[in-house]
Amino acid sequence: MGIPIGSSPPPGWEREGIDGLLGLFPPGRLSEIVGPRSSGASSLLLALIARITTSGTGGQVALVDGMDALDPHSAAAAGADLSALLWVRCGGHLRVALSAADLLARCPGFALVVLDLDDLGPIPASACIRLQRAVEGTGTTLIVRSERHREGSPASLVLAARRLAPQWMGLRPLTRLGGLRSEISISRSRLHSSLSPLGRGQGDGLQGEGLQGEGSWILDWTLSQ
Secondary structure (H helix, E strand, O other), X not given: XXXXXXXXXXXXXXXXXXXXXXXXXXXXXXXXXXXXXXXXXXXXXXXXXXXXXXXXXXXXXEEEEOOOOOOHHHHHHOOOOHHHEEEEEOOXXXXXXXXXXXXXHOOOOEEEEEEEEEOOOOOOHHHHHHHHHHHOOOOOEEEEEEOOOOOOOOOOEEXXXXXXXXXXXXXXXXXXXXXXXXXXXXXXXOOOHHHOOOOOOOOOOOOOOOEOOOOEEEEEEEOOO
């Protein structure tokens, strides 16, 4: 999958494009991206990895790949700098993936640590708590991607991805798949206003504890050539 070519912000929000969405994830806290395969969740992760590894700040990313599902060619096509990416393959072993994510979250030097469980299974609530404690007080953003949100998780931000209608190309009848469309919605946010998630100044964006369903983005993903 390629990077998104367009997005629509929640009603009343001024900032357009995907930058505002990618800027929501807070450092020093656990966040989640949930959604099944082909929902856009993995493409959203690739866009975030590309943003950090090419930011010019020397950001390093660690990807703990529970199901060995990463395609490096797709990551490169999405704009990621693979030289700034540590790829940990776990062979479908949940315990190995959790241990690796816990260790890397405590290591200095990573701007982003991703635990991609895909459909490996729900992460135990106790493991989520350990991961949150591991990243607390650091400048690292920690994201768990899985099919479903686990109740009892201490995640500060949960984004849910849902697949919408595909985009077709060509002369009628349309026969060529041009891309996919996803809806990314906020299903939980515990972000304080001081985080200023959209980067529009103090007090803007999401405010307060426990905000639910405060907006959604429609993202168009193009297929890699």
